[in-house]
Amino acid sequence: MLTPHWLPTGWFQVGWSGDIPVDEVRPLRYFGRDLVAYRDGGGTLHVLDAYCRHLGGHLGYGGRVQDDCVVCPFHGWHWNGGGNNVHIPYQPDRPNRSRRLRAWPVREQFGVVYLWHDVASREPSWEPPNIFTDTGPHTAALDYHPASPHGLIRYGALPLHPQLVLENAADPIHFRYVHGTRHHPVFLRRWEDDAHWFSQIGFGSRWREMEPDSHNGDTLSILAAGVGLSFTSLSGSSNTLILLSTTPVDVGTSEMFQTVWLERLPGDDVPGAVESRIDAATAQLPHDITIWSHQRFEDPPALATVEGRAFADLRLWARRFYPESAGAPRLLSAANGTVQLEGEMRP
Ligand code: FES
Numbered sequence: 001m002l003t004p005h006w007l008p009t010g011w012f013q014v015g016w017s018g019d020i021p022v023d024e025v026r027p028l029r030y031f032g033r034d035l036v037a038y039r040d041g042g043g044t045l046h047v048l049d050a051y052c053r054h055l056g057g058h059l060g061y062g063g064r065v066q067d068d069c070v071v072c073p074f075h076g077w078h079w080n081g082g083g084n085n086v087h088i089p090y091q092p093d094r095p096n097r098s099r100r101l102r103a104w105p106v107r108e109q110f111g112v113v114y115l116w117h118d119v120a121s122r123e124p125s126w127e128p129p130n131i132f133t134d135t136g137p138h139t140a141a142l143d144y145h146p147a148s149p150h151g152l153i154r155y156g157a158l159p160l161h162p163q164l165v166l167e168n169a170a171d172p173i174h175f176r177y178v179h180g181t182r183h184h185p186v187f188l189r190r191w192e193d194d195a196h197w198f199s200q201i202g203f204g205s206r207w208r209e210m211e212p213d214s215h216n217g218d219t220l221s222i223l224a225a226g227v228g229l230s231f232t233s234l235s236g237s238s239n240t241l242i243l244l245s246t247t248p249v250d251v252g253t254s255e256m257f258q259t260v261w262l263e264r265l266p267g268d269d270v271p272g273a274v275e276s277r278i279d280a281a282t283a284q285l286p287h288d289i290t291i292w293s294h295q296r297f298e299d300p301p302a303l304a305t306v307e308g309r310a311f312a313d314l315r316l317w318a319r320r321f322y323p324e325s326a327g328a329p330r331l332l333s334a335a336n337g338t339v340q341l342e343g344e345m346r347p
């Protein structure tokens with residue numbers, strides 16, 4: 001196995017809420033599939049498979065919203081948020097009840113749009129975390145700037161697998177070599193459950209005198225939720241929350257998003273102050289991306305004794321999100337950008 005499976009199960013970011021205004025339609029492509037997102041008149045976001053079941057028109061290119069449905073640009077068939085055909089304009093008494101579009105589970109939280117992906121089409125078994133309350137006990141009491149607009153950063157399609165980004169949570173040593181910290185940061189605590197893997201890392205020498213739960217001493221807490229979402233809380237003289245998301249697009253390619261919420265500080269009303277704090281908070285990620293984009297997935301890796309336990313625990317935990325270990329279809333090929341699964345039925 002050179003890389004883990006490219007169609008992991010879980011919640012993945014597919015954009016921000018502002019990308020899809022009320023009554024608008026957008027094409028999406030993730031997990032080797034063409035999708036369409038639209039926001040109905042009531043503000044609810046829907047994501048469906050992109051190809052109209054009439055003659056295969058792509059609903060994301062020229063489709064429009066009417067009566068809470070997306071209307072196909074080709075012959076005007078109406079598809080509702082559940083993926084049902086509810087109206088054929090030239091046969092108004094008889095919509096097609098047998099053909100359906102797959103409707104994908106969607107969540108929106110703090111302006112982030114999440115899509116649930118599962119090759120076996122199972123319903124979501126957990127929910128995306130709340131970055132303001134779930135990354136540490138102290139952040140809920142703090143006051144943050146909205147992430148939008150400067151804290152929404154798209155890195156586009158990159159040749160990397162989400163697992164590589166996820167493994168940041170098990171890798172305090174790289175901070176010294178990639179990011180130039182003076183000391184090796186160390187783990188203060190770790191825990192995991194079915195959907196989450198948490199680690200708190202301490203920087204510098206100050207952490208040594210502190211309680212593990214301290215948030216005054218340059219700590220980085222990472223809450224991974226599935227393999228595609230890393231919720232990060234940086235605590236020290238100021239507090240920053242960052243969601244780092246990695247979403248497979250096609251085999252070999254993922255799209256990365258970074259969403260940054262800064263704690264409000266005195267002096268933030270000076271023009272440019274918030275932007276320069278965001279620049280500082282995000283300046284290091286391109287160094288990681290360069291590593292990840294050229295990295296080969298070593299399995300098993302060669303690990304030093306001090307780092308072995310966390311990597312082993314994380315890789316074992318992450319296996320549950322990959323279909324080949326969950327009895328779901330196996331990836332057979334990804335020729336011409338089309339993902340083909342074992343036993344997959346053509347519509
Ligand atoms: S292809 Fe969509 S209505 Fe004909």
Ligand SMILES: [Fe+2]
Pocket residue numbers: 168174175178179288
């Ligand atoms: Fe890093």
